[in-house]
Amino acid sequence: MIRLQDVAKVYDGGTVAVRDVDLEISKGEFVFLVGPSGSGKSTLIRLMLRQELPSEGQIWVAGKEITTLPGWKVPMLRRSIGTVFQDFKLLPSKTVYENVAFALEVIGRPKHVVRSQVPQVLKLVGLAAKSDRMPNQLSGGEQQRVSIARAFVNRPLILLADEPTGNLDPATSVGIMRLLDRINRTGTTVVMATHDHAIVDAMRRRVVALERGRVIRDQSRGAYQMDVEEPGESEPDEPMTAEG
């Protein structure tokens, strides 16, 4: 479903964000990208979304080599990928329903599709009763559910999540992870960048650990650290803030 081959990304100033990355993710997998801030997690996500082009290497997403994809085909690539971010990226002037419907409307889905799909996906994320609320009337966890609904409403093959629990308390995070797990069970490939130890250790899914732009570990059913520690014993090695 996703394949990176010898991928490197060097920014204009000479900063190396990722290098020598070889990674293959199969359909239906759930993969955590872990590592400290600046280790290259977000860069990998942006590369898969073709928000950036790699300096070297090739990337295949959903059967297409995307580094040579012409600009006008990029929207088609993005329609097969759902995205969720730490800051939710909801439109504050639209209701919950409108925020989700927006994703279908702007890709030209007919009205009847919007009318049937949006309530369905809002029910899936548990917000059917709040579809007329504005984002600022919702809790952080609820806002993230809206953003997951928006990412999933078009039934993408892949869901990319960049620190989706970064702004949420642990209890709320568990709910979000349950939701992502449910989406994964529908056959959607989920790639989630995080530095939330508790979540990674609890879920026991494939872990790809990054350090200074390189993959230092790729382990199925892994934990956040190489040597498993008791949950809660290890201090997070960085504050829980957005990474640049």
Add this chain to the structure above:
Amino acid sequence: MRLQYILEQAISNLRRNVLVVFAAVVAVLVMLALVFGTIIVRWSIDKDIGRWDDNVRVIAFLSDDLSLEEIDAIQSDIQAWDEVDDVVYYTKSQALDEFREIFFDQPSLIEIVEEDPSILPASLRIKPTEAADYSTIRDRLVVVPGVFQVSSADEAIDALVARAGHMRAFALWIMIILGAAAVVLIANTIRIAIFARRDEIGIMKLVGAGNWFVRVPFLLEGVIEGIIGAALAIALVWAVGGSIAELLSTSTAPGSLDPPTDFMIRQALILLGFGAGTGLLGSAFGMWGFLRD
């Protein structure tokens, strides 16, 4: 749905930045009012000059006491000059017809002349081989017996042509400067609109909205600004254009230099297209480098 969405976006963009949009529209308005005004004035001047039809530039008025044979002799004499291309004899009655035409709106003048048609002299209308020969012809005519007065159109025409030429050059420069200003101002409104909607645009791109679906509302916004400016310019010039033309012309008949309506409509349509083009160019500049994937 999509068309409706695109229109709604364009219109809400326009409302959001009323002041900046106003500046852009005014720039288009002034630029196109100048273009339109220049077109009308030029039309009027062309018509004004055209009254000296077929490049007749020298008129020799003949004494009333000449016989037809004498006139014939003078005509063939002048026709033989190197500087002269053609000579046409204008009778007293032709002169009267012409007078009626020129002063159609001043019946009292026509009345006086009609009472005594003989006060309008017969004349020879002379077309020079080269336009610049008029002064030589005039000098030679003055001493021809039977010619009591020589009139040439040269000074008036030359002055008019020069005036029109200067004005056109001046207007052209102002148009270029204002055109550039209009494009920049429209580009600015588009940038502001893009900035105001950056979150929305970001999400649209993320969920895979087509590139043109994102761009078209902004292009349309510029085009609407350009068309509004053009429409206002047309309204303005339509209202006051005639009086400008009159100020600049040598005609004595008010209203005789107003361009016909079908000419005005044709020019107005071209102007609307021009306004739309200015808007499109401004939008394109405004989006440059901003709405890539």
